[in-house]
Amino acid sequence: MSASDLPDELWARVLELGAASSALGFxxxxxxxxxxxxxxxxxxxxxxWSSLLSRDFPSQSQPSSSSASSSSQQQLHPKSIYKTKxxxxxxxxxxxxxxxxxxxxxxxxxxxxxxxxxxxxxQAEGEKMKAAAQELDNLERVRSVVCFESKTIPSHVPxxxxxxx
Amino acid sequence: xxxxxxxxxxxxxxxRVVSSDGEHFEMxxxxxxxxxxxxxxxxxxxxxxxGIPLAVVAAKPLAKIxxxxxxxxxxxxxxxxxxxxxxxxxxxxxxxxxxxxxxxLLVAADFMGxxxxxxxxxxxxxxxxKGKTPEQNRETFGIVNDFTPEEEEEICKENEWxxxxxxxxxxxx
Numbered sequence: 617m618s619a620s621d622l623p624d625e626l627w628a629r630v631l632e633l634g635a636a637s638s639a640l641g642f643x644x645x646x647x648x649x650x651x652x653x654x655x656x657x658x659x660x661x662x663x664x665w666s667s668l669l670s671r672d673f674p675s676q677s678q679p680s681s682s683s684a685s686s687s688s689q690q691q692l693h694p695k696s697i698y699k700t701k702x703x704x705x706x707x708x709x710x711x712x713x714x715x716x717x718x719x720x721x722x723x724x725x726x727x728x729x730x731x732x733x734x735x736x737x738x739q740a741e742g743e744k745m746k747a748a749a750q751e752l753d754n755l756e757r758v759r760s761v762v763c764f765e766s767k768t769i770p771s772h773v774p775x776x777x778x779x780x781x
Numbered sequence: 782x783x784x785x786x787x788x789x790x791x792x793x794x795x796x797r798v799v800s801s802d803g804e805h806f807e808m809x810x811x812x813x814x815x816x817x818x819x820x821x822x823x824x825x826x827x828x829x830x831x832g833i834p835l836a837v838v839a840a841k842p843l844a845k846i847x848x849x850x851x852x853x854x855x856x857x858x859x860x861x862x863x864x865x866x867x868x869x870x871x872x873x874x875x876x877x878x879x880x881x882x883x884x885x886l887l888v889a890a891d892f893m894g895x896x897x898x899x900x901x902x903x904x905x906x907x908x909x910x911k912g913k914t915p916e917q918n919r920e921t922f923g924i925v926n927d928f929t930p931e932e933e934e935e936i937c938k939e940n941e942w943x944x945x946x947x948x949x950x951x952x953x954x
Contacts, residue, residue, distance in 0.1 A: 619884065619922035626887050626903075633900070634907030641911075646943035650915035650936055652924045699942050 620654075627658050635664045635671075642668055642698060665694035673701050796823065797832030798847070804840035805832055808847045812854035816846075817894025837892050842885035849875060849898050876905045880922060883909075 631648075634640030645668070648659040796813040798806050813819040813828075822833050835843065852871055856864055878886070883902060890899040909921055919926060928936060 619880070619924055622884055622887060626891060630903050630906045630910070633903045634910065637904065637907070639904065639907040639911050643943045644910055644912070646940040647913060647915045647918060648910060649940055650933070651918045651922075651926070653927050655918075655924065656936065703942060 624654070624658060627655070628661065631658060631661070631664055635667050638671065642672070642702065645695075660693070660695060662694050665698050669694055669698050669701070672698075673705070796828050797830065798843065799832040799834045800838055800840040800843040801836055802840050804843070806840075806843055806847045808851050809854060812847070812850035815850045815854055815895055815897070817896075819893065835889075835893065838889040839885065842882065842889045845875070845878075845882070845886060846889055846893065846895060846898065850895065853897060872901055876901050880909070 631640065631645070634644070645659045645664060649656040794810045795807045796810050796819065798808070798813070798819070800806070810823065813823060819828075819833060822828055827833060838846070852875075853868070856868055860868065876883075876886075883905060886898065886902045887906065890902055910918060913921060918924060926933070
């Protein structure tokens with residue numbers, strides 16, 4: 617016995633249960649449709665695609681309230697509706713991904729800016745530090761001179777030693 | 782005590798069935814009752830010593846079906862969690878068959894009205910389809926591509942939206 621000997625009814629049950637139990641998805645049904653004429657016919661059964669629609673797009677399964685679009689949808693095969701929703705969903709997902717990338721790029725840019733600011737202030741601080749060190753040095757010099765002048769320096773300490781501090 | 786063994790004896794009565802190729806099989810009545818067709822025949826007193834003839838079920842699948850029914854009838858009511866798990870494991874091993882046997886089981890279980898087995902075989906077939914390319918499906922199920930090249934091209938085009946690389950919506954939401 618081969619697959620072609622299986623009656624339509626059994627194949628239909630396989631597809632129906634597969635779609636209902638989530639074993640089979642839209643891609644599996646499309647792959648079957650390409651396999652041969654009979655499976656194409658069986659895989660196009662509207663109830664299969666209706667159940668995929670309510671499974672994969674549960675929030676949109678309610679018929680649209682605007683009468684114009686719901687009456688035009690009724691004439692469409694559920695597979696076409698699925699395809700449309702799927703492609704719309706794909707576009708939305710791509711947009712969402714692009715948005716995420718855009719936002720991340722924004723954050724990277726902000727970080728770069730902050731880094732540049734930090735580097736700038738680091739440099740400024742460095743210069744300030746250098747100036748302060750210079751200042752300190754000068755003060756020390758002044759102090760040593762003052763010390764020299766105000767205190768009685770023991771005669772055995774040479775001036776040179778005090779100056780070099 | 783005696784009554785209890787008598788009752789057990791009654792429900793353990795063996796039912797004989799005969800495959801399309803003339804082989805005889807035996808199973809407890811409780812097992813045969815899992816088949817709608819056999820149950821009706823038993824109820825109608827058609828189960829005699831000669832056995833119930835099953836004109837469309839060959840010996841090979843029938844042996845499997847007798848196995849299935851016997852196992853499931855022995856553990857039909859008041860299952861503990863372990864027993865249910867064991868039955869699940871039995872089912873999983875039981876249905877690990879080649880596609881020829883799978884088709885035989887699909888047809889035979891449907892014909893005999895063995896609901897559990899029918900579902901098991903149907904689910905197994907669906908699992909075999911899952912994730913396959915059209916060509917892999919043809920190979921797995923021995924399907925002949927009967928489209929003309931023009932038709933095939935058109936049909937591929939019609940379905941190509943499903944194969945462009947992207948994740949299925951259910952997993953993205």
